Amino acid sequence: MLNNIVNNIKKKSLKERFLLVLGILFFLVYLILGLFIIFMKNFPLAIQPNYRIAFGVLLIVYASIRFFRIINDNVN
Structure with a gap:
């Protein structure tokens, strides 16, 4: 599955990459x-x-x- 994701990323255009x-x-x-919101004491x-x-x-x-x-977008 990981190889499939890596291969699909290599096939993507510069805009898609x-x-x-940006999504990540x-x-x-x-x-x-x-x-940060959950664990910050002095919010x-x-x-x-x-x-x-x-x-949070x-x-x-x-x-x-x-x-x-x-x-899911990168597996297909």
Whole structure:
């Protein structure tokens, strides 16, 4: 499966590879932001801890959805 993904990336145009890198970058941004919101003790916004954790989990779930969409787009 990994060889299939690598071969498909090599076949992509420069624009498609740029969009792939951009998609991976935003996946990492959402993931890190979600973790940052959950684990930061001195969060600059006045949000209750339960809502802050829920928002962080929501960002991590969204990041995982983006990740699986990137994988599915590059397998085919």
